Amino acid sequence: MARRTKIYEGKAKILYEGPEPGTIVQYFKDDATAFNAEKKDVIEGKGVLNNRLSEYFMLGLAQIGVPTHFIKRLNMREQLVRQCEIIPLEIIVRNYAAGSMSKRLGIEEGTQLPRPIVEYCYKDDSLGDPLVSDEHIAAFGWASQQDMEDILSLSLRVNDFLSGVMLAVGIKLVDFKIEIGRVYEGDFQRLVIADEISPDSCRLWDIETGQKLDKDVFRRDLGSLTDAYTEVARRLGVMPKTSTPITKPTLIN
Ligand code: UDP
Numbered sequence: 001m002a003r004r005t006k007i008y009e010g011k012a013k014i015l016y017e018g019p020e021p022g023t024i025v026q027y028f029k030d031d032a033t034a035f036n037a038e039k040k041d042v043i044e045g046k047g048v049l050n051n052r053l054s055e056y057f058m059l060g061l062a063q064i065g066v067p068t069h070f071i072k073r074l075n076m077r078e079q080l081v082r083q084c085e086i087i088p089l090e091i092i093v094r095n096y097a098a099g100s101m102s103k104r105l106g107i108e109e110g111t112q113l114p115r116p117i118v119e120y121c122y123k124d125d126s127l128g129d130p131l132v133s134d135e136h137i138a139a140f141g142w143a144s145q146q147d148m149e150d151i152l153s154l155s156l157r158v159n160d161f162l163s164g165v166m167l168a169v170g171i172k173l174v175d176f177k178i179e180i181g182r183v184y185e186g187d188f189q190r191l192v193i194a195d196e197i198s199p200d201s202c203r204l205w206d207i208e209t210g211q212k213l214d215k216d217v218f219r220r221d222l223g224s225l226t227d228a229y230t231e232v233a234r235r236l237g238v239m240p241k242t243s244t245p246i247t248k249p250t251l252i253n
Contacts, residue, residue, distance in 0.1 A: 010039060012050070012200060024083045025074065028054075028197070034219040036128050041218065042139050043199035049229040050198035055079060056238050057197040060165060066157050068193040069181055084181025084194050087143050090121040090129055091151060094175040098203050099216075101175075101232045104131075110174075110210070118155050123179075150191050151180055158193060166204060169235035171213060192208050 004016035004025060011033045016025040028047035033040050051073065058070035069081040094117045097107035103117075120137060121129040137143050141150065155178065163173045178201070181194035195201075199214040206213060212220075213228045233239040 011164075012047075013196070016085070018080055018232070022083050023071065024081050025078050025240070026081050027078050028196075029077075032200075032215070032218050032225060034215065037217070043218070043225045045226045046200075046229060049226070049233055050196060050200055051077055051079060052238050053198045053233055053236070054196040056236060057165070058193065059161065061158060061161055061193060064157070064160065064161055066154060066193060067190060069183070069195075081194070082183055082192065084183045086123075086179055086181045086191055086194055087147065087151070087191075088123045089132075089137065089142060089151075089180070090123055090177050091120065091155050091180060092119040092175060092177050093117070093155050094119070094224060095159070095163065096172070096174045096203075098174050100131075110205075116156060116159050118152060147191065154180065154191060154193065158197075162197070165236070170207045171232065171235065172205045172207050174205055175203035199232055204232060 007015045007017060007024065009015075010016060012029055012031055014027040014029065016027065018024045028051040030042050030044055030047045031040065032043045055070065055073045058068040058240055061068050062070070069084050070079040071082060073079045077154070094101055094113060096109075097105070097111045097113060100110045101107065101117075102109045102111075120132050120134075122132045122136070122142070123129060134148060137148065138145065159173070159180060162176060166173045176197070178193055178197065179195035180191050182189045183192055202214055203216060204213040205211065212222055213232050215225070217228045218225045230239065
């Protein structure tokens with residue numbers, strides 16, 4: 001079979017042209033990077049887990065009426081998504097202080113915030129994805145006022161959904177990052193949740209023990225990343241309960 005045309009290769013995913021116009025195939029790699037790719041490794045099975053987990057979250061969001069780019073999972077490592085124009089912002093929602101917010105504001109990691117706080121970073125690896133304000137976004141035309149209203153409300157809906165799903169399996173959603181894209185339907189544009197939602201882009205802590213079940217395990221050398229992601233997948237029922245933590249992926253199809 002002819003190999004698909006590669007559109008883009010990022011740190012954790014490759015995008016290929018999809019079978020129909022307006023579609024893209026997202027391939028989840030096993031590569032893990034942190035600190036703007038200064039730290040790198042290949043974590044066997046990570047791509048399979050993230051493909052599964054992202055499918056699970058995107059389908060759940062669609063069920064509560066939050067539009068996403070997800071169409072269907074194709075196989076262990078690939079999913080078909082709608083092509084969209086990515087807004088050049090990383091949207092971060094925080095429920096508890098951690099990571100860069102703790103450093104920036106001197107708030108101890110794990111402190112509950114008075115309410116969810118939404119932050120925007122300009123998507124540019126060469127600049128280290130700097131934090132920007134609504135003013136920058138408006139002045140540089142990265143998103144309109146209407147987009148910003150929609151982005152805020154979508155982000156908070158995703159936060160409520162993910163927080164609830166995680167709470168139900170004994171996991172605290174500390175923070176997460178999403179990306180949002182525009183899709184055009186005739187003369188109209190609509191915003192959809194794009195990219196991926198996985199433990200690569202969330203902070204997930206066990207409610208009882210505080211154990212980290214996300215990419216901080218890799219960033220901070222806290223043990224096996226595959227075991228952590230497998231635990232999240234197992235609790236959510238995304239993997240059969242009998243599965244042991246994987247090195248060689250044994251996920252159901
Ligand atoms: N995040 C991400 N990609 C990025 C930056 C952050 O997915 O390029 C996620 C990160 O995993 C965490 C949240 O966004 O869940 C907030 O990250 P933070 O700003 O604290 O940055 P970090 O401490 O990870 O550098």
